[in-house]
Amino acid sequence: MSGAGKAQGAAALRPAPLVTELSEGFWQGVREGRLVIQRCLGCGVLRHYPQPMCPACRSLGFDWAPVSGRGRIYSYTVAHRAFHPAWQAHVPYAIATIELDEGIRMVCDLLGTPPEAVAIDARVEVFFEDLPGQGPMPRFRVVDPAVGESAAARVSETKGSRGRERAGEGTPR
Amino acid sequence: MSARARAAIVGIGQTPFTRGTPHSTLELHLLAGLEALADAGLTAEDVDGVMPNELAGTVAEDFILNLGVPGLAFSSTIRTGGASFASAIQSAALAIEGGVATTVLLVAGRRGYSSQRVSRTSEGAIAPHPVMRQVDEFERPFGNTVASQWFAHAARRHMHEFGTTSEDFGRIAVACRKHANQNPRALMYEKTMTLEQHQASPLIADPLRLLDCSLESDGATAIVMTSLERARDLRKRPVSLLGYGEGHGFPPTSITHKRDMTRIEGLEIAARRAFGRAGLRPSDIDCAQLYDGFTWVVLASLEAVGFCGHGEGGAFVRDGRIELGGALPINTSGGLLSEGHCSGANLVSEAVRQLRREVEPARQVPDCETVLVTAEGDFHEGAAVILGVER
Numbered sequence: 001m002s003g004a005g006k007a008q009g010a011a012a013l014r015p016a017p018l019v020t021e022l023s024e025g026f027w028q029g030v031r032e033g034r035l036v037i038q039r040c041l042g043c044g045v046l047r048h049y050p051q052p053m054c055p056a057c058r059s060l061g062f063d064w065a066p067v068s069g070r071g072r073i074y075s076y077t078v079a080h081r082a083f084h085p086a087w088q089a090h091v092p093y094a095i096a097t098i099e100l101d102e103g104i105r106m107v108c109d110l111l112g113t114p115p116e117a118v119a120i121d122a123r124v125e126v127f128f129e130d131l132p133g134q135g136p137m138p139r140f141r142v143v144d145p146a147v148g149e150s151a152a153a154r155v156s157e158t159k160g161s162r163g164r165e166r167a168g169e170g171t172p173r
Numbered sequence: 174m175s176a177r178a179r180a181a182i183v184g185i186g187q188t189p190f191t192r193g194t195p196h197s198t199l200e201l202h203l204l205a206g207l208e209a210l211a212d213a214g215l216t217a218e219d220v221d222g223v224m225p226n227e228l229a230g231t232v233a234e235d236f237i238l239n240l241g242v243p244g245l246a247f248s249s250t251i252r253t254g255g256a257s258f259a260s261a262i263q264s265a266a267l268a269i270e271g272g273v274a275t276t277v278l279l280v281a282g283r284r285g286y287s288s289q290r291v292s293r294t295s296e297g298a299i300a301p302h303p304v305m306r307q308v309d310e311f312e313r314p315f316g317n318t319v320a321s322q323w324f325a326h327a328a329r330r331h332m333h334e335f336g337t338t339s340e341d342f343g344r345i346a347v348a349c350r351k352h353a354n355q356n357p358r359a360l361m362y363e364k365t366m367t368l369e370q371h372q373a374s375p376l377i378a379d380p381l382r383l384l385d386c387s388l389e390s391d392g393a394t395a396i397v398m399t400s401l402e403r404a405r406d407l408r409k410r411p412v413s414l415l416g417y418g419e420g421h422g423f424p425p426t427s428i429t430h431k432r433d434m435t436r437i438e439g440l441e442i443a444a445r446r447a448f449g450r451a452g453l454r455p456s457d458i459d460c461a462q463l464y465d466g467f468t469w470v471v472l473a474s475l476e477a478v479g480f481c482g483h484g485e486g487g488a489f490v491r492d493g494r495i496e497l498g499g500a501l502p503i504n505t506s507g508g509l510l511s512e513g514h515c516s517g518a519n520l521v522s523e524a525v526r527q528l529r530r531e532v533e534p535a536r537q538v539p540d541c542e543t544v545l546v547t548a549e550g551d552f553h554e555g556a557a558v559i560l561g562v563e564r
Contacts, residue, residue, distance in 0.1 A: 014314060015313055015314050016314065017309075017310045017311065017314040018306070018309045018310045019310065020306075020310070023310060048311075049307040049310065049311050049426075049427070049430070055423075074330070074429075075326040075327070075329045075330040075333070075429075075434065076326065076329060077322050077325030077326055077329060077378045077379055077380075077381075078376070078378070078379035079316065079322055079377075079378050079379075080375065080376040080377060080378070080379060081375075081377050081378070083291070083318045083319040083321075083322075084313075084316075084318045087316050087318075090316075092376075092379075093316065095315070095316050095317045095322055095326075097326050097429040097434075105429055105430050106311070107311060107312045107315050107317050107429050108315045108316075109315050109316030109317070111316075115379075120329070120330070120333045134314060137314070137315075
């Protein structure tokens with residue numbers, strides 16, 4: 001794990017997710033090293049972020065379904081300025097909107113992946129990591145840069161240096 | 174003039190846009206409110222409706238207490254962020270048309286430089302907000318902490334799908350700046366901007382650069398609304414509310430989860446409703462004041478309203494069409510990008526000034542009779558109002 005957060009003291013801790021009774025199942029899965037997504041008991045549709053009622057069939061019943069943890073980058077930004085001290089030492093860092101193969105979207109900062117390696121349609125996979133201030137969190141990393149994106153070409157030039165330098169952050173538990 | 178118009182804007186008031194102010198947010202609101210009432214030839218005793226603005230944190234009781242409003246009959250606060258002021262115009266119109274209130278005061282604006290400064294949230298906590306609940310749990314803890322980052326996802330996807338470029342965003346920033354350079358009220362009145370300067374400005378949330386972001390400014394804007402019938406007896410030329418609409422995309426709680434984040438779905442719906450109510454089309458609009466929290470929002474708003482097709486915004490802004498003298502001048506005051514960030518209310522005051530012929534001659538849109546004002550807030554929620562004057 002990167003020491004950057006700890007080095008800056010308590011002020012630099014990542015903000016803890018505001019867990020609710022509704023989302024507890026998701027975070028329980030994360031603590032067990034599993035990515036689970038809310039599934040409607042009425043019609044079987046997966047939904048994220050957690051919410052009480054299925055907007056398709058209006059059922060209140062749900063359970064937690066394991067998903068692959070694999071997907072692609074739907075869109076992203078590279079933050080060149082941190083608006084929270086926990087990310088100050090990481091700029092520039094990419095924040096991706098990830099679309100899982102199951103059609104579910106999630107957001108994740110890709111601190112272990114150099115921004116140059118991030119591109120729309122790049123393949124990603126989940127891993128889990130204990131983070132200062134947050135505890136166990138689902139994380140994503142690029143496993144196969146997108147085909148046909150210009151960024152893919154840049155990856156081969158930059159991945160060697162920065163990718164290895166930050167590789168420690170990406171260690172699965 | 175549409176037969177549907179039953180409410181009108183009869184007064185506008187505005188504090189100067191500054192970086193630094195001795196006044197509290199509430200004081201700014203009260204000063205702008207008094208000016209708007211004076212502009213209309215009315216007093217606080219005439220007010221029976223108040224629409225406090227969500228982003229300022231003011232409440233109706235503040236206005237009763239300080240303005241001495243004796244007979245408040247109606248108050249409501251819309252919670253769609255930047256779209257809330259334009260949506261409040263719809264609510265005020267309904268109260269007036271329904272006979273619940275006769276004179277409604279709407280105020281917005283904040284100490285965007287002196288206290289609620291986005292670029293300084295590095296030192297501050299993340300404020301809890303009911304609409305932000307999901308983002309607070311599943312996006313901010315993952316580094317997606319502020320609006321520039323949320324909108325950057327949409328801008329990036331738009332570039333990916335349609336070939337839109339950073340220069341296209343820059344042309345919007347430059348157009349707004351050119352207009353501000355002719356508006357002594359604008360914070361950026363004396364500061365010019367070229368496309369090259371836009372391109373050289375630092376990246377904040379790639380692809381959004383510093384000059385793609387709206388200003389951090391202090392200031393408040395107020396308007397007074399009443400019935401069109403009563404408006405004809407008041408001090409200024411009435412500005413009729415020809416159409417209004419609001420719209421909510423799905424889901425309304427996150428940009429990253431939009432079915433199609435390259436569209437401002439809430440505004441598509443809102444504009445359709447506003448044009449339908451007014452019996453008008455986009456080609457009837459003489460100038461447009463488009464909510465410009467970020468340049469990409471303007472580009473996507475041109476598409477959402479129907480000035481051009483989905484994905485065509487980049488081409489639409491390439492030939493100077495959106496500048497004064499062009500076919501569709503936008504944000505003729507400089508907008509939130511270059512006049513000041515007054516939660517969208519200064520786009521409405523500018524529309525009123527254009528229709529009353531109260532702007533500097535260089536900024537006056539010739540034969541301006543019909544103006545569209547749009548707003549986008551939180552996560553692609555939308556509102557639109559169409560204003561006009563009787564010939």
